[in-house]
Structures are given as C-alpha cells and as structure tokens.
Amino acid sequence: MVLGSVVALAGGVGGAKMAQGLADVLGPDRLTVVVNTADDFEHLGMHISPDLDTVMYTMAGLQNEEAGWGLSEESWGFLDMLDTLGGETWFRLGDRDMATHVERTRRLRAGENLSSVTEDFCARLGVAARILPMTDDPVRTIVVTDNGRIPFQDYFVRQKCRPVVSGFEFKGVDFAELNPHVVAAFQASDLIAVVICPSNPYVSIAPILEVAGSLDSLYAVSAPVIAVSPIVGGSALKGPAAKMISELGDKPSAEAVAAHYEFLADGFVLDQIDCAEAEAIRARGLRVWVTNTVMNTHADKARLAAEIMAFAEEFSGVRASV
Amino acid sequence: MVLGSVVALAGGVGGAKMAQGLADVLGPDRLTVVVNTADDFEHLGMHISPDLDTVMYTMAGLQNEEAGWGLSEESWGFLDMLDTLGGETWFRLGDRDMATHVERTRRLRAGENLSSVTEDFCARLGVAARILPMTDDPVRTIVVTDNGRIPFQDYFVRQKCRPVVSGFEFKGVDFAELNPHVVAAFQASDLIAVVICPSNPYVSIAPILEVAGSLDSLYAVSAPVIAVSPIVGGSALKGPAAKMISELGDKPSAEAVAAHYEFLADGFVLDQIDCAEAEAIRARGLRVWVTNTVMNTHADKARLAAEIMAFAEEFSGVRASV
Numbered sequence: 001m002v003l004g005s006v007v008a009l010a011g012g013v014g015g016a017k018m019a020q021g022l023a024d025v026l027g028p029d030r031l032t033v034v035v036n037t038a039d040d041f042e043h044l045g046m047h048i049s050p051d052l053d054t055v056m057y058t059m060a061g062l063q064n065e066e067a068g069w070g071l072s073e074e075s076w077g078f079l080d081m082l083d084t085l086g087g088e089t090w091f092r093l094g095d096r097d098m099a100t101h102v103e104r105t106r107r108l109r110a111g112e113n114l115s116s117v118t119e120d121f122c123a124r125l126g127v128a129a130r131i132l133p134m135t136d137d138p139v140r141t142i143v144v145t146d147n148g149r150i151p152f153q154d155y156f157v158r159q160k161c162r163p164v165v166s167g168f169e170f171k172g173v174d175f176a177e178l179n180p181h182v183v184a185a186f187q188a189s190d191l192i193a194v195v196i197c198p199s200n201p202y203v204s205i206a207p208i209l210e211v212a213g214s215l216d217s218l219y220a221v222s223a224p225v226i227a228v229s230p231i232v233g234g235s236a237l238k239g240p241a242a243k244m245i246s247e248l249g250d251k252p253s254a255e256a257v258a259a260h261y262e263f264l265a266d267g268f269v270l271d272q273i274d275c276a277e278a279e280a281i282r283a284r285g286l287r288v289w290v291t292n293t294v295m296n297t298h299a300d301k302a303r304l305a306a307e308i309m310a311f312a313e314e315f316s317g318v319r320a321s322v
Numbered sequence: 323m324v325l326g327s328v329v330a331l332a333g334g335v336g337g338a339k340m341a342q343g344l345a346d347v348l349g350p351d352r353l354t355v356v357v358n359t360a361d362d363f364e365h366l367g368m369h370i371s372p373d374l375d376t377v378m379y380t381m382a383g384l385q386n387e388e389a390g391w392g393l394s395e396e397s398w399g400f401l402d403m404l405d406t407l408g409g410e411t412w413f414r415l416g417d418r419d420m421a422t423h424v425e426r427t428r429r430l431r432a433g434e435n436l437s438s439v440t441e442d443f444c445a446r447l448g449v450a451a452r453i454l455p456m457t458d459d460p461v462r463t464i465v466v467t468d469n470g471r472i473p474f475q476d477y478f479v480r481q482k483c484r485p486v487v488s489g490f491e492f493k494g495v496d497f498a499e500l501n502p503h504v505v506a507a508f509q510a511s512d513l514i515a516v517v518i519c520p521s522n523p524y525v526s527i528a529p530i531l532e533v534a535g536s537l538d539s540l541y542a543v544s545a546p547v548i549a550v551s552p553i554v555g556g557s558a559l560k561g562p563a564a565k566m567i568s569e570l571g572d573k574p575s576a577e578a579v580a581a582h583y584e585f586l587a588d589g590f591v592l593d594q595i596d597c598a599e600a601e602a603i604r605a606r607g608l609r610v611w612v613t614n615t616v617m618n619t620h621a622d623k624a625r626l627a628a629e630i631m632a633f634a635e636e637f638s639g640v641r642a643s644v
Contacts (some may be wrong), residue, residue: 044424044425044428045367045368045424045428045431046367046424047425071403074399075397075399075417075421077397077399077416077417077418077421078400078417078418078420078421078424079421080418080421081393081417081418081419081420081421081422082421082424082425084421084446084447085421085422085425085443085447086425086442086446087421087424087425094399095397095399095400095403095417096399096400096402096403097403098399098400098403098420099399099400099401099403099404099406099407099409100403100407100426101365101400102366102368102400102404102409102420103366103404103407103408103409105367106366106367106409109367116556118409121407123406124406124408125406125407151339213616281389287632
C-alpha cells in the first residue's frame, strides 16, 4: 500500500467507525478526521458536540457500541436525579459523558476554541489521529419539516425523526470559517485519498461541504475522493438517512447517495447487497468498489478501510491526468 | 408543648441536623430554615450552594451522613472522567449531585431566583419544611488569612482550612436584600422560638445576620432567640469553627460562642461536657440549657430539638415583659 495521508469527512456513528478503521490501517498519525459540528447545540447551559464526541470516544475505544452514542461503562445518576428535580431528560447524558460537556463548555467560555479543546481532549484520551471540527464557529442544522423548522437534536432525539423532512438549513454556515487545519490537510503533498464516510449525506456531510472553502479545497485535491454509501439494502444502518431520502422524493438506495455525491466524488463504495446498482453508479462517471460495508467488529472496520485504500490506489495518476 | 412556628438559622452540617430534628418535633409545616448562601460559588460554570444543598439533602433524608456533604448512594463517574480530561477536581461533585447544580444554574440563568428554585427542588424532593436562602442576591465570603484573602470554598475545600484566619469579609452583603419570606417568618404571630443552629458562627451564621434587616427583624421578635453551641469540649464537631476562634485570639469553648451571640440571644444550649462553663455564660445574661448536643442518630436530633422547644417554653412572657 502507498504510504500517505488521508482525510476523512465524518458525522456520527458510521463516520466514527470508518475513521477508527482508517486509523488502524494507516497508523493514526496519517489520518485527519473532519467532523460535522452542525449538530452541536446548547443544552442545560452546556455546549454539546454529539458528532465530535462520537468520533472522539470511538477512536479512544470508549464508545458505547450498542447505543451508538456516549461512553461504555456509563452510569446514569445525573439523569436520574435530574428527572427527580424536574429537568429535561430527553437528551440522554451519562455521568462520565457529562465531564466532556461541562469541561468543554468551561474552556469555550474561557475563550478557547473548539479545535483546541478537541485536540487536548484527544491527547488526554489517547487518540493519536487528528480530529478536527469543521469550523470553530457556530453552525446549527435546522430540519425543515411538516411540523415546522426544528433544531436538529430536537428533531433527531426528542422527536425521534418522526416529522416529515422537506429540507435543511445550516444556520450560521455563511459566516463560518473553515478550520484552517482542514485546508492544510487537503493540501498535504502526501495526500492519498479523501474518504467521505458512510454518514448521513444531508445532516452530517452536507454541512461540512457548505462551509466556505470546503468544496474548493476538495476540488483542488489530486488524490481520489471516495464516498462510502451509508445506505445498505435500501435502509440506513443507523439514523434517518433512508427516511430522509424517501421524504425528499427519491428511493433510498446506494445509487441515490451516489447521485448526491457524483459532483465531487471519484469513487464510490457500496455494499455487496446493492451490487445490482453498481452499473448505474458507474454510468454516473464514478468508479465503483463493491464489498461488505457493514462494520460490526473492529476487524470489519479495518478490513473495509484497507479495501478503500486499495481502491484509492487504482486511481493513481488517473485524476491527475484529467 | 406550645404549638407555634420556629425559625432556624443554619449553615451546613450542624445546621442541617438541627433543622431535621426541629422538623421532626414541630411537624415540617411549622419550621422555616434560613440558610447561609455566602459560601455559594461559581465552579465549572455552575452556581453551587453548598449549605443550601446540605440542608435540602439532609431534610430530604438523602444526605451522605459520613461525608457531611453530598448525597448518599452517589457515584463518581463525572469526576473520574473530568480528571481524565484535565479538569479541576478539588471540589468533589457526585453524579447525582451534579443534577442539582446543572438544573439550578439553568433556571437561575433563565431568570428565576434562588428562593424559587429552592422551593421547587424541595417540593420535588419531598421536603415539607420551608428552606429559605438568606437572600437571592450574591454574597460571597472571603476569608482573610496569613496567605491572603481567599474565597471561602478555596479556603475550606482546596486549602483544607490550613491558612491562619484573621477576619472575614462578606462581599456583596451591603447590596443584598434579605429574603422577604425571612422577614415574614420572624414576624409570624405564632412564632415560639428562633434557633441559631450549631453552625459556624463566623462563616455560617454571621453572613445571615449581616444582611440588612436581618438583625432588626431578630431584635423585634418577642419569641426567645436560642443559640446552640457548635463547640463541644473545646472543638467543633465538624469544620473549622474551633480553629477560627483560636486564630482570632480566643480559647475555643462554648463560652466563646456565647460571648459571640450574647448581644442577640436569650438562651444558650451547651453540651454537658462543657457544663463547667454554664455559670460564666449565665453571668453574660443568657439562660442556659445543658444537655447532650451531639447529633449522631435521627433520635439524637429529635431529642435535642424537643429539649430546645422545652427550653423555649421557659421564656414564656419573660422577654415580652422586659
């Protein structure tokens, strides 16, 4: 395998798993994970960054694998007492998890930025890969639904994705400055691939791409851009991606995701169960890699990551010669 | 026993135990506990009210009896993770306890006052007695020491009361408005006693008395004012009261406490171990009640409270006729 660096764009669970696999295969010091922060929100006076935490906890090996969020070996005394005191408990906050939110909020209020706090937390949790919030500025996803415009966590957690989606707004994105380390990572001379992780295209990846400078930087890379489908067999392994595609008028499929990314991706990885769609995706001008994309075990993650790296090698010289 | 209402002035542990005993003997709806808030502080972005919490938790039967603060059946995931993340852990915050601080802070920031939050928390925790913060305005104890002027919790918890004390300042006390419910409780026509709990005279009781209107209200009551000595056998059962008396140039004793309160108290309760001091205290113009003042069990608290009520009956008519 060619030695070089990789940039991964990630949201929550799927992105975190993919990033963990890539760190395993590449060695952590060659991976930069750019994480969506548009699902960040203020809750109980704390700044909470759900995607950033999922990626950080997963790469530290501390994630709650079953829940898909939060920490393993968690306790729930805080939430239990909060319930007794009449507080809002719809957003599940574990006791250990609370330390992340309280301490991050304290440091942000003291004037530090999100990147710097994240870097320090990662160092303390033993995460060697670089995890970058897409921006240090506030961007907030608003889900436009038949039930009105709903802040993302309200839609996602409190309303359990029930409202029918008609669109998305990323409040603040026009004023957000792309994390300068993201630009540098895209421009690295040893970059061998950009991986769009199997995260939700609308609410995890789109916000990253909408930050000014993000797409331009991506267009300028000579390494292949490879997207991994979060839709497997017509549904999302986690989260509302399939439901959203459906409500926005398309059929949930790997091809629908490929159509979403064809303007910027060079390669597309889809699950073997969807192999019948490979031809149609190729017809959109994307190279295709078909494999088992479901990541249950650590070995699954590493194997998929290794295959993506092998896939990336197939592009050598191709894109540069266009 | 005469039926009537009682106002207790309280700080932390000793005050909380005394209040619990009084509530037991009187029935909770006849007790108002006025609690020191000068040891409140901002920590990790949260408003923390240690004395208020100790009284509230104790009267709810949820206190950690051994530690003298916090909740029983507590877990420590938050603090453990906070330590991993490099946060400040000198102030011990249990997981369940965190809910109190987070939710109170949220409600205060939303514009509610401390009295109202306290009233609601008490209702939710099943505390029927009325617990009143002395004021809704910020008052902060500064301990003047050989090591400089130190905020109270820093002196008390972080520096474990090691610096030598030369005085106290109650920042903000000149601008603090006495909780109007305190005035009303003092003016209640059925008031049968004011009890100054066995709390630290300097940092628990003094701040309450220094809020404008507090002393005037106390002077105006016709019911007896009875102080209970927090010094037993020359030392404090809990906290730095004896050390402070000593550093301020006096000998730690029940009499030293009586001298401190003689300007406003009518009666003084001291421990049987200090019975030799009874005569000197009587010579200061105070009636005296000697008994076992150490409250280990629930029964101890109730027995002491019942004795104080019996002591209060001895004053019937006396003070009114002065």
